[in-house]
Amino acid sequence: MLASVCGAYALFCAPAGARAAPFTVSLGYEASAGCPDANEFQELVQARLGYDPFTEQSSNHAFVKVVHHGDSLAGTIEWRDANGRWLGDQVVPSARTDCRRLARTVALALTVQIRLLASAAGPAPETTLPPDPGPPAEAPPAKPVVPPALPAPVPAPVVTAPATEARPAARAAGPLLDVGAGSSVGFGMSADPVFLGRVVGSLSWPGVSLELAVEGSLPTTTRRADGAGFSQQHFLASPAVCVLRGRFRACAVVKVGEARMAGNEIDRPTTATVPMFEGGARLGFVQGLGRHFFLASHADGLVNVVRWTGALDEVPVWTAPRFAAVVGIDVGVALPWSGGATSR
DSSP states (O other): OHHHHHHHHHHHOOOHHHHHSOOOBEEEEEEOTTSOOHHHHHHHHHHHHSSOOBOTTOSOEEEEEEEEETTEEEEEEEEEOTTOOEEEEEEEEESSOOHHHHHHHHHHHHHHHHHHHHHHHTTHHHHHTTTOOSGGGGSGGGOTTOGGGSTTTTHHHHHTHHHHHHHHHHHOOSOEEEEEEEEEEEESSSSSOEEEEEEEEEEEETTEEEEEEEEEEOOEEEEOTTSOEEEEEEEEEEEEEEEEETTEEEEEEEEEEEEEEEEESSSSOOEEEEEEEEEEEEEEEEEEETTTEEEEEEEEEEEESSOOEEEETTEEEEEOOSEEEEEEEEEEEEEOOTTSOSOO
């Protein structure tokens, strides 16, 4: 509560004298791909302060980083004096991957610190004037932000102010709903490669996700030398459980459904439906496309638990192999889930 009051005072109730001599700082900025660049970050701070505090000639130095750490983000503010000595730092963690939201939180934390330092530096000239009212007293006003004044005020915002800003990001730990569609190619499901389309949905938490897909294939035809053959078409449901590590994921996957077969150009054409059951592992990679959209690729290694044989005129033509594989790509969108977070 004390930190919140101090932060509010620094933002809205700073003395007019502190505003008369704006506090300046040189800014070093580093951010991961997809985060606001240095100009955007500076504009976030300027909008809150009401003036531009950033200049390369300042003796106050702040270094800001907004970078990925595994499957999460973290923002850091580090202060150094004119001689490069460390004065204090602040870490703003985030359990989500919304870099722009974290950058706004870090910009607010930096604004609070600048306000506190500006208000602390403002009264400094007044304390030096009474002892010496003569001409030499004109010199002190030129040194309101001398580095020795920094160590005392810096620890206050570094230790207390950021804690209230970091908590909202930690609360948004509910699941995210992803919905997408894509295409893939299956091998070992027919005599020829099988082209499949699928619709997929998943619920994701930090580190784990549950996925359910519905898949269907185009018909493929296997023929003998005399032209006679049979066609196959596949319809599958595919649940999966995945472990997430950054943009990568490893999954245990099952495919359950049926293969529908029909004879073509034979004396006694027949139709048949055989069950399909495959199980195996999947490796995937997800690339974000803006704030909500994403592109996901995957490769599945599968075992045909149920094997079947296609026959023409009671003569076996093709038998499902023991192993199969599927490679594909999906395009999707991340949606808010009513039971959890409201942003990705």
